[in-house]
Amino acid sequence: KAGVTQTPRYLIKTRGQQVTLSCSPISGHRSVSWYQQTPGQGLQFLFEYFSETQRNKGNFPGRFSGRQFSNSRSEMNVSTLELGDSALYLCASSLGIGGAGETQYFGPGTRLLVL
Amino acid sequence: DQQVKQNSPSLSVQEGRISILNCDYTNSMFDYFLWYKKYPAEGPTFLISISSIKDKNEDGRFTVFLNKSAKHLSLHIVPSQPGDSAVYFCAARQAYSGAGSYQLTFGKGTKLSVIP
Numbered sequence: 262k263a264g265v266t267q268t269p270r271y272l273i274k275t276r277g278q279q280v281t282l283s284c285s286p287i288s289g290h291r292s293v294s295w296y297q298q299t300p301g302q303g304l305q306f307l308f309e310y311f312s313e314t315q316r317n318k319g320n321f322p323g324r325f326s327g328r329q330f331s332n333s334r335s336e337m338n339v340s341t342l343e344l345g346d347s348a349l350y351l352c353a354s355s356l357g358i359g360g361a362g363e364t365q366y367f368g369p370g371t372r373l374l375v376l
Numbered sequence: 377d378q379q380v381k382q383n384s385p386s387l388s389v390q391e392g393r394i395s396i397l398n399c400d401y402t403n404s405m406f407d408y409f410l411w412y413k414k415y416p417a418e419g420p421t422f423l424i425s426i427s428s429i430k431d432k433n434e435d436g437r438f439t440v441f442l443n444k445s446a447k448h449l450s451l452h453i454v455p456s457q458p459g460d461s462a463v464y465f466c467a468a469r470q471a472y473s474g475a476g477s478y479q480l481t482f483g484k485g486t487k488l489s490v491i492p
Binding site: 265267292294296303304305306317319325350353355357363364365366367368369370372 | 408410412417418419420421422425465468469478479480481482483484485
């Protein structure tokens, strides 16, 4: 079974621009979560989508948004980029049905550098 | 407020010996715990998990112990191998959160170095 894929793997943008990152979950997984990893803050939860609906959102400004398509693929968008948005953005997929066995599997991440 | 803490940023262990990585949490609503391993420039890889109804879970060289009263869990790797050198993240999840979301709360990681 193919794992979680993320595109692009690397991205360089300048302040004020916007960016869209893409994530394809493991086949059969309906939940996609996004995390931001920075050296100072570790992995922080951005939001989670399940069946095209945002189920939960972390403590990030409205410049960070996302969506999920009917095939469970997800995109996240960051508008008006700031230097502090430079980070590794990770996507994780899971079945999304809960229970003790719910486990999130991560993609390789997209490394975003804002200049 | 950090709900999941890994107080040791780094750990060095000789090959063949035991590695013990520790994690503390403060939120009593957490009921499922996971350990992930991460190499540079890659996403975290799931290693092992434990439900709060258990106190131990074993998978090959990896064992996770959970002490609910102390809000503490640990990952034991025996024997340690050079390929185990990576950053290890502890994560916790609530059984129910908001509208059924299962977000993970992560510690900041412990960098394990296994010396040949």
